Amino acid sequence: MHIPGACFVSICLILSMFLVSGSSVMVIVFEQSDRTVLIPDAIIYADGKIAGKTDINGAYNLSFEGHHPSIRVAKGGYSEWTGSPAENDTAMLVPLQVRNSTLHIDVFDADTLNPIKDAYIFATSEDGVRSEANSAFDGKAEIALRADQVYNIEIKAQDFQAVRDTIVTGADFSTVQYPLVRNDRISIRVTDSVSGVSIPLAVIKIDGAIAGITNERGVVISNISRNVEHAYDVSAEGYDLANLTKTISFEDQVVDIPLVKAKTTVFVSVYNKDQKPLSGAKVTLDGNLKGDTNEFGRIMISSLEMKPYEFGVTHDGYKKNTLSYAPGNETGELIVVLESELIDLSVFVSDNYGKPLCNVSVNLLGDGQETLSTNETGLDGMSVLPAIEGKPYRVKAEKGGFYPNTTAVNTQNNPNQIVLHTPATINASSPSEGGIPWVFVIGLLVVLAGGAGIYGAMSKKKHPRRKSRSSRRKSL
Numbered sequence: 001m002h003i004p005g006a007c008f009v010s011i012c013l014i015l016s017m018f019l020v021s022g023s024s025v026m027v028i029v030f031e032q033s034d035r036t037v038l039i040p041d042a043i044i045y046a047d048g049k050i051a052g053k054t055d056i057n058g059a060y061n062l063s064f065e066g067h068h069p070s071i072r073v074a075k076g077g078y079s080e081w082t083g084s085p086a087e088n089d090t091a092m093l094v095p096l097q098v099r100n101s102t103l104h105i106d107v108f109d110a111d112t113l114n115p116i117k118d119a120y121i122f123a124t125s126e127d128g129v130r131s132e133a134n135s136a137f138d139g140k141a142e143i144a145l146r147a148d149q150v151y152n153i154e155i156k157a158q159d160f161q162a163v164r165d166t167i168v169t170g171a172d173f174s175t176v177q178y179p180l181v182r183n184d185r186i187s188i189r190v191t192d193s194v195s196g197v198s199i200p201l202a203v204i205k206i207d208g209a210i211a212g213i214t215n216e217r218g219v220v221i222s223n224i225s226r227n228v229e230h231a232y233d234v235s236a237e238g239y240d241l242a243n244l245t246k247t248i249s250f251e252d253q254v255v256d257i258p259l260v261k262a263k264t265t266v267f268v269s270v271y272n273k274d275q276k277p278l279s280g281a282k283v284t285l286d287g288n289l290k291g292d293t294n295e296f297g298r299i300m301i302s303s304l305e306m307k308p309y310e311f312g313v314t315h316d317g318y319k320k321n322t323l324s325y326a327p328g329n330e331t332g333e334l335i336v337v338l339e340s341e342l343i344d345l346s347v348f349v350s351d352n353y354g355k356p357l358c359n360v361s362v363n364l365l366g367d368g369q370e371t372l373s374t375n376e377t378g379l380d381g382m383s384v385l386p387a388i389e390g391k392p393y394r395v396k397a398e399k400g401g402f403y404p405n406t407t408a409v410n411t412q413n414n415p416n417q418i419v420l421h422t423p424a425t426i427n428a429s430s431p432s433e434g435g436i437p438w439v440f441v442i443g444l445l446v447v448l449a450g451g452a453g454i455y456g457a458m459s460k461k462k463h464p465r466r467k468s469r470s471s472r473r474k475s476l
Contacts, residue, residue, distance in 0.1 A: 024063040025085045025092055029054050029073055032095035039096060045072040077146040077169075101147035101169040103176065107139045107155060110179035110253065111187050111221045115139025119157035119180070123167075126150055145169050159183055161253075181253040185223040190214050190234055193258035202236035202259070219254075226250050238262060238306035264327045265302040268293070268334045270313055278338060284312040317342050317388065345387035346415040349377050349397050352425040356381025360399040360420065365406070369394070387411055 027044055031037040038058030044051045046062060046069040054060045062071070071092070073081045078096035085092050107119040115138050122132035123143055133141040135157075145151060147169055153176070155163045160180040167176060181187075188211070190202040198218025204211045207230055212220035214236075224230060226248045234242040239259040248255060270281040270293050277297025283290050285301060286309055293299045308326040311334060318338035325334050349360045362383040364372045372393075377383040387393055389411050395418065396406045402420035409416035 023065065024061055025068075025089055027054070027060045027062050027071065027073070027092050027094055029058045029060075029075070029081075029094045029096060031078070032097055039075055039078070042073050042075040042078075042094075042096070045074070046070070048072075076148040099147045100144050101149075102173040103143045103145050103151075103167070103169060104173060105133075105135070105141045105143070105153075105155075106175075106177040107135045107141070107157070108177070108179055109160075110181045111185070111219065113179075116157050116160065116180055119155055119160075121153070121155050123151040123153050147172070155180065185221050186226070186248055186252060187254045188220045188222055188232075189254055189256050190218045190220075190236065191256055191258050192239075193260045199236050199239070199259060202234055202239075204257075205233040206230050208233075224248065226252070232257060234259060261305045262329065263303045264306060264329065265300060265331045266304055266325070266327050266334055267331070268299050268301065268311065268313070268336060270297045270315070270336045270338060272318070272338055272340065278315050278318070281313055281315040281318075281336075281338070284314075286310050287312070311336070313338060317386070340386065341388070342386035343389050343411055344384045344414070345393065345409060345411045347377075347383045347385065347395055347397070347409060348415040348417045349381050349383065349399075350417065350419055351402075352419060352421055357399060357402075357420060360397050360402075363396045363398075365394045365396060382415065 029039045029042040031039055038054075038056075040054050040056045040058055042054045042058070042060075044053065044060050044062060046064065048070075051062055052060050062069070068085050068087070070084050071082065071094075073094050073096065075096055077099055079099050081094050081096055083092070083094070103123065105121055107116045107121070108114060109116060115135070117135060117137045117139065119135040119139070119141070120132070121135065121141050121143065122130055123145055124130045125146065126149070129146075131143045131145055133143045135141045149169050151167055151169065153163075153165045153167055155178055157180055160182055163178050163180060165176075165178070167174065188204055190199045190204070191197060192199060198214070198216075200214050200216050200218055202214040202218065204214065204220050204222075206222065206224060211222045211224070214220050227250065229245055229247045231245050232242070234257050236259055238261060240262045242257060242259050244257070246255065268283050270278045270283075272278055277293070277295075279293055279295045279297055281293040281297065283293065283299050283301070290301050291299050304327045306327050306329065308324050310322060310324055312320065312322045313336045314320045315338055317340060319341045321336050321338055323334075323336070325332075345364065347362050349357045349362065351357055356377070356379070358377050358379045358381060360377040360381070360383070361374060362377060362385065363374050364385045364387060366372045373385050375383045375385050385395070391411075393409050394406055395409050395416070396404060397418045397420055398404045399420060402422055403426070405418055405420055407416070407418045
């Protein structure tokens with residue numbers, strides 16, 4: 001409350017006339033400045049304990065007994081006062097010094113981030129005291145305000161929307177920043193519909209005309225008219241085209257347009273080095289299995305975003321191939337060539353005398369005795385088959401005029417040898433090599449013949465020979 005100095009002194013004298021001497025003292029708190037202002041709600045401490053607060057007239061009747069207390073007066077925005085009343089004082093005038101705080105203000109364009117010069121800034125305290133300043137060429141301004149006080153801030157600049165705010169000043173200084181939005185333009189920001197991340201290099205068309213390409217913050221600044229419906233077409237690589245209509249009001253500062261990531265399909269084709277398709281190849285996408293290739297060596301993977309993926313392809317007998325691939329707007333085809341991890345397993349086929357046999361069909365057998373691969377021997381009796389290093393196999397050799405034979409083989413035993421026998425050389429073959437010794441056959445036949453003769457003789461003794469029907473007829 002602001003009152004003239006003469007009235008202030010008169011009020012203090014009148015209040016002191018009603019005080020009881022010796023047991024109380026009227027504490028009257030006022031601001032010590034170029035104006036005379038009584039200070040309400042100032043906190044009164046007596047001997048370190050809170051005694052009370054001043055009323056709307058800045059007065060508080062402090063009662064005490066015995067000695068005169070030590071008094072401390074505090075109020076936000078003012079320096080504290082300490083003292084004691086004199087022996088016969090019935091009233092005390094307590095002046096509080098205003099404690100100032102400097103408010104540093106930065107004003108800049110919300111779109112371009114450039115500082116705004118000559119922005120008019122004014123701050124109003126709760127008791128109506130107003131301070132003002134203008135921003136310099138760097139958009140900065142300073143205003144001296146009271147510390148620890150609440151102020152209403154308003155900032156105005158030509159061609160910009162006004163900004164209003166409420167702040168509380170600090171003890172010594174405070175810093176605030178204010179972005180201003182132009183009245184004659186609007187910021188259009190393009191973002192990802194899921195993550196909300198800004199999308200740079202997006203092309204924005206308004207009513208069919210190109211309005212601009214978004215910057216690194218995903219923003220295009222346009223002076224489009226407000227409160228009018230406009231058609232927007234927004235496109236960006238890796239996203240579906242967005243078409244929408246929107247009316248921008250005068251209150252809008254930034255218009256967000258979300259884009260949905262585009263989906264596409266990729267065909268993965270897997271071949272060996274001879275360009276033959278590989279069926280049953282397993283295809284992974286970023287480590288997750290997507291399936292096996294069909295009989296044509298192909299697999300389709302759909303609903304992919306247009307971003308880099310890591311494709312992995314594996315197949316028994318081949319080295320794993322891993323590569324990065326980013327699908328495009330159209331259906332793509334990824335061709336993967338696998339290198340064989342097989343090595344040569346060599347087989348030497350000879351007759352019983354060690355002579356190489358040519359044109360022998362040599363079959364590499366799997367664990368289930370299925371045929372994995374087939375080849376023929378050359379003039380040198382050698383046949384080469386693809387096999388996994390260190391894995392045990394069996395091979396079967398066949399040639400017209402010879403008995404077929406099988407044997408265990410391994411890439412570590414190259415060349416593996418297998419012998420084929422003819423009927424003429426079977427006696428020289430071992431049973432393990434697939435031949436049947438003639439001595440054993442002849443002996444077996446002799447045993448069988450002898451057994452049959454013995455059996456016949458025994459049968460005659462047990463059963464007498466009956467006459468034939470014709471003999472009996474003659475006898476008749």
